[in-house]
Amino acid sequence: MTDKLIIFDTTLRDGEQSPGASMTRDEKVRIARQLERLKVDVIEAGFAASSNGDFECIKAIAEIVKDSTICSLARANDRDISRAAEALKPAASGRLHLFLATSALHMEKKLRMTPDQVFEQAKTAVRFARNLMGDIEFSPEDGYRSDPDFLCRVIEAVIAEGATTINVPDTVGYAIPELYGNFIKNLRERVPNSDKAIWSVHCHNDLGMAVANSLAGVKIGGARQVECTINGLGERAGNCSLEEVVMAVKTRKDYFNLDLRIDTHQILAASRLVSQTTGFVVQPNKAVVGANAFAHASGIHQDGVLKARDTYEIMRAEDVGWSANKIVLGKLSGRNAFKQRLLELGVAMESEADINNAFAKFKDLADRKSEIFDEDILALVSDENASHGSDPYSFVSLSQHSETGERPQASVVFTVNGKEVRGESDGNGPVDASLKAIETHVKSGAEMVLYSVNAISGSTESQGEVTVRLQNSGRVVNGTGADPDIVVASAKAYLSALNKLQSKADRVAAQG
Ligand code: KIV
Numbered sequence: 433m434t435d436k437l438i439i440f441d442t443t444l445r446d447g448e449q450s451p452g453a454s455m456t457r458d459e460k461v462r463i464a465r466q467l468e469r470l471k472v473d474v475i476e477a478g479f480a481a482s483s484n485g486d487f488e489c490i491k492a493i494a495e496i497v498k499d500s501t502i503c504s505l506a507r508a509n510d511r512d513i514s515r516a517a518e519a520l521k522p523a524a525s526g527r528l529h530l531f532l533a534t535s536a537l538h539m540e541k542k543l544r545m546t547p548d549q550v551f552e553q554a555k556t557a558v559r560f561a562r563n564l565m566g567d568i569e570f571s572p573e574d575g576y577r578s579d580p581d582f583l584c585r586v587i588e589a590v591i592a593e594g595a596t597t598i599n600v601p602d603t604v605g606y607a608i609p610e611l612y613g614n615f616i617k618n619l620r621e622r623v624p625n626s627d628k629a630i631w632s633v634h635c636h637n638d639l640g641m642a643v644a645n646s647l648a649g650v651k652i653g654g655a656r657q658v659e660c661t662i663n664g665l666g667e668r669a670g671n672c673s674l675e676e677v678v679m680a681v682k683t684r685k686d687y688f689n690l691d692l693r694i695d696t697h698q699i700l701a702a703s704r705l706v707s708q709t710t711g712f713v714v715q716p717n718k719a720v721v722g723a724n725a726f727a728h729a730s731g732i733h734q735d736g737v738l739k740a741r742d743t744y745e746i747m748r749a750e751d752v753g754w755s756a757n758k759i760v761l762g763k764l765s766g767r768n769a770f771k772q773r774l775l776e777l778g779v780a781m782e783s784e785a786d787i788n789n790a791f792a793k794f795k796d797l798a799d800r801k802s803e804i805f806d807e808d809i810l811a812l813v814s815d816e817n818a819s820h821g822s823d824p825y826s827f828v829s830l831s832q833h834s835e836t837g838e839r840p841q842a843s844v845v846f847t848v849n850g851k852e853v854r855g856e857s858d859g860n861g862p863v864d865a866s867l868k869a870i871e872t873h874v875k876s877g878a879e880m881v882l883y884s885v886n887a888i889s890g891s892t893e894s895q896g897e898v899t900v901r902l903q904n905s906g907r908v909v910n911g912t913g914a915d916p917d918i919v920v921a922s923a924k925a926y927l928s929a930l931n932k933l934q935s936k937a938d939r940v941a942a943q944g
C-alpha cells in the first residue's frame with residue numbers, strides 16, 4: 433500500500449513575497465493554469481485580505497482553475513477569513529489557510545499577545561472558518577521555533593475545532609533535516625487527535641536545506657503534504673523547490689513509497705514560465721530545471737551515457753519536459769505547427785486573436801533568426817502575454833549609434849497611453865542611452881537595482897532576455913523583455929517594469 437503525497441504550491445503567495453517577484457493578475461492566472469496542467473493538488477493563489485488586487489487574483493483563479501484546490505491565506509481573524517472565503521466562492525474546491533504565530537519570540541515581540549490569548553484566538557478563528565468552508569488548514573507561524581508543549585496544546589485544540597490540515601512552518605529556515613523530521617514525529621505522537629488531520633511541512637531555504645528538511649518531515653515525521661514553490665521562489669533564500677521535492681520522491685520511490693499526482697512532463701514549462709514572468713533567472717546548475725542539469729560535458733560521462741543512459745543519469749530529461757529535439761520551428765513553419773508547439777509546451781492562449789498576434793511575432797522573429805528554439809517561443813509568448821491594452825507604456829522602435837571613442841546616442845519611440853512619443857539621449861553605452869531616452873519622457877524617479885542579460889538559447893544568434901528591477905517609494909518590480917537585439921530587449925524590459933510600477937497596489941505582508 434502506498435500513501436499519497438499532496439503537493440501544495442505557494443508560488444503565487446509565498447513565492448510572490450520575494451522582493452521584485454510581484455505579478456499582475458493575468459500573469460498569476462497564467463501560472464495557475466500551468467500549475468493545474470502540472471496537476472498540483474493545492475494552489476495557494478494569494479492572501480485575499482492583503483490587497484484588492486490579491487483578492488481579485490484569487491477570485492479569477494478560482495473561477496478558471498477547476499482541477500486543483502484553490503487556497504487563500506488569512507490571518508486568524510474574522511475579517512481576513514471572511515475576505516478569503518468570499519474570494520474562494522467560485523472555486524470547485526476551496527481551502528482556507530489560517531496562520532497565527534506560536535513561538536515565544538513572535539507572540540511577545542510581534543503580536544504582543546500572551547500564549548493564552550494566542551490559544552484562544554487560534555481556536556476561535558478555526559471555529560469561525562469551519563462555518564464557512566470544510567477544508568481548513570492551520571499554520572502555527574514560526575512553528576519550528578515554538579515550545580512543543582504549547583504547540584501540542586494549540587494543534588489539539590484547532591483539530592478539535594475542525595482544522596483538516598496542520599502545517600508546521602520552519603518560517604525562518606532554521607531547521608536541520610533530522611531534527612525537523614523528529615519534531616513533526618513528536619508532535620504527531622503527542623497530539624491525541626493527530627490522526628484527524630493531514631500533516632504538512634513548509635520549509636524556508638535560509639540554510640539551503642528546505643528540500644532536505646521537507647523530505648525529512650515526510651519520511652521521519654510522516655507528513656503527507658509538502659508546501660513548495662516553482663524554482664524555490666520565495667522571500668530571502670526562498671522556499672522548498674517543487675521540482676526538486678517531486679523528482680526526489682519519484683526517483684526514489686524505492687525509499688519514499690509515495691504516490692504523486694504531478695505530471696512531471698510539465699515541470700520545465702512551469703519553471704520557465706515563473707522565471708520569465710518574475711525575471712528570476714534559474715541558475716544553470718540548478719537541479720532538474722537548470723540548463724546544465726542534464727548536460728554531460730566530460731568525455732567519460734558522454735561515452736557512458738551513449739552506451740547506457742543510466743550510467744550517469746538517474747532521471748530522464750524528457751520526463752521533466754526537456755525535449756530531445758531542441759530546434760523546433762523555422763521560417764517556413766505554418767500557423768498550425770506553431771499552435772501545435774504551443775500546446776506541447778503547455779501554453780494556453782486566450783483566443784484565436786492572441787494566437788494570431790503571437791504567430792505574427794513568431795514570423796517576424798523567424799525572419800531575423802534562422803532556428804527557433806522552444807525557449808524563443810516561450811519568451812515570445814511571455815512578452816506577448818506580459819503586455820496589456822491597459823498598460824501605459826508600449827515599445828515601438830529604437831535606433832542607436834555607437835562607435836569606439838564616441839559617446840553612444842539612442843532614440844526610442846514608444847507610446848504613452850496610446851500616444852506616440854520619441855525620447856533621445858546619450859549614455860555610457862547603447863543600453864544606458866536607450867533607457868535614459870525613455871526617461872526623458874517618463875521621469876519615473878525610479879532607481880534601477882538590477883539589470884541582467886541572458887542569452888535564451890546559448891549562442892550569439894540567440895535572443896537576449898533582459899531583466900530590469902526598479903525600485904520606487906519602497907516598491908520593487910521586475911520587467912522582462914526579449915529580442916535578438918539586446919538594446920531593444922533592454923528597452924522593452926524597462927518599459928515593462930515601468931508599467932508594473934504604475935499598476936502595483938500596496939499589500940499587507942503575510943509574515944516578517
Ligand atoms: O513561512 C511561514 O510561516 C508562512 C506561513 C504564513 C504559513 O509562510
Ligand code: ZN
Pocket residue numbers: 446601603634636
Ligand atoms: Zn513561508
